[in-house]
Amino acid sequence: MSVFRPIAQVAICAALLASSAAGAQDKVLNLYSARHYQTDEALYSGFTKATGIKINRVDADDAGILARLKSEGSASPADVILLVDAARLWRAEVDGLFQPVHSKLLETRIPANLRSKETSEGSQWFGFSTRARLVVYSKATVNSADVDTYEELGEPKNKGKLCTRSGSHPYNLSLFGAMLEHLGPPKTEAWLQGMVDNMARTPKGGDTDQIKAVASGECGIALTNSYYLARMMRSDKPEDRKVIERIGVVMPNQASSGTHMNVAGGAVARYAKNKAEAVKFLEYLAGNEAQAYFAGGNNEWPAVASTKRANPALDALGSFKAEKVPVATIGVNQVKVQQMLDRVGYK
Ligand code: FE
Numbered sequence: 001m002s003v004f005r006p007i008a009q010v011a012i013c014a015a016l017l018a019s020s021a022a023g024a025q026d027k028v029l030n031l032y033s034a035r036h037y038q039t040d041e042a043l044y045s046g047f048t049k050a051t052g053i054k055i056n057r058v059d060a061d062d063a064g065i066l067a068r069l070k071s072e073g074s075a076s077p078a079d080v081i082l083l084v085d086a087a088r089l090w091r092a093e094v095d096g097l098f099q100p101v102h103s104k105l106l107e108t109r110i111p112a113n114l115r116s117k118e119t120s121e122g123s124q125w126f127g128f129s130t131r132a133r134l135v136v137y138s139k140a141t142v143n144s145a146d147v148d149t150y151e152e153l154g155e156p157k158n159k160g161k162l163c164t165r166s167g168s169h170p171y172n173l174s175l176f177g178a179m180l181e182h183l184g185p186p187k188t189e190a191w192l193q194g195m196v197d198n199m200a201r202t203p204k205g206g207d208t209d210q211i212k213a214v215a216s217g218e219c220g221i222a223l224t225n226s227y228y229l230a231r232m233m234r235s236d237k238p239e240d241r242k243v244i245e246r247i248g249v250v251m252p253n254q255a256s257s258g259t260h261m262n263v264a265g266g267a268v269a270r271y272a273k274n275k276a277e278a279v280k281f282l283e284y285l286a287g288n289e290a291q292a293y294f295a296g297g298n299n300e301w302p303a304v305a306s307t308k309r310a311n312p313a314l315d316a317l318g319s320f321k322a323e324k325v326p327v328a329t330i331g332v333n334q335v336k337v338q339q340m341l342d343r344v345g346y347k
Pocket of ligand 1 (some may be wrong): 038084225
């Protein structure tokens with residue numbers, strides 16, 4: 001659930017706490033978060049319990065957070081920024097919204113391919129979890145062999161079957177940006193056109209809505225992030241059990257580029273007033289407790305590979321070939337992809 005607290009309230013709250021910050025108990029952290037997962041409450045309360053640092057949180061989507069940071073400028077109360085898309089993390093870094101962290105712990109725990117390189121400006125971000133963008137299909141009407149590549153989603157054989165959320169959503173823009181790298185511009189645009197031609201309905205809703213629409217028979221094929229699917233796979237609700245019984249799952253492009261992966265991560269805000277607390281929070285996210293939560297709570301793959309996890313859904317998805325396209329490439333490609341979406345009418 002998203003609680004969008006007015007920024008004025010956060011600013012006032014932070015100021016009050018700062019003015020009375022004699023005791024350690026009064027330490028505070030202002031967090032701008034695009035993580036929209038109810039189970040994340042455990043992350044925040046775990047941090048406060050471990051450190052005594054209270055969290056003031058502003059929830060919005062990635063685009064909303066970036067716009068807000070830009071308009072607030074140096075007056076921004078944000079200390080830590082959490083985003084759920086690699087290209088948006090890259091964009092924020094390029095736009096100078098982050099600052100250097102210089103944490104040995106973070107650089108040791110988080111693998112190099114899941115964090116930014118330190119630039120000359122010193123801006124840094126760190127990925128704390130990963131997710132796959134995969135295909136679900138109706139076992140009643142679709143053969144897995146017809147949907148085991150992203151490319152096939154745009155082929156005529158799948159006409160009238162495809163459902164996705166908006167093409168302009170960051171999860172899709174990042175997948176399409178990666179495909180642009182594999183296919184080149186003409187083939188990518190033809191692929192996007194093919195997907196528009198194959199739509200069972202105008203793009204709407206979130207990934208979970210697409211999964212349900214496949215189970216109900218409205219759609220034959222859908223794209224979803226792995227954690228939405230895993231959440232349903234672990235659900236005891238009878239209606240979710242029914243959905244899972246009716247759908248098949250494919251990790252696309254195993255024989256070629258690999259399944260598209262995305263990263264959720266965070267950074268210290270450029271104008272953070274509580275920098276020590278901000279670094280502590282990022283370090284907490286890289287620790288055993290939080291890393292285990294990313295798997296157990298929100299069904300993501302932890303960035304720290306040694307994390308002990310007990311998640312039957314992630315186990316069921318198994319090991320697979322993951323795509324490797326540099327985050328900066330995907331970020332740059334997103335702009336070109338959005339123009340293609342406009343041309344082919346992918347809503
Ligand atoms: Fe999501």
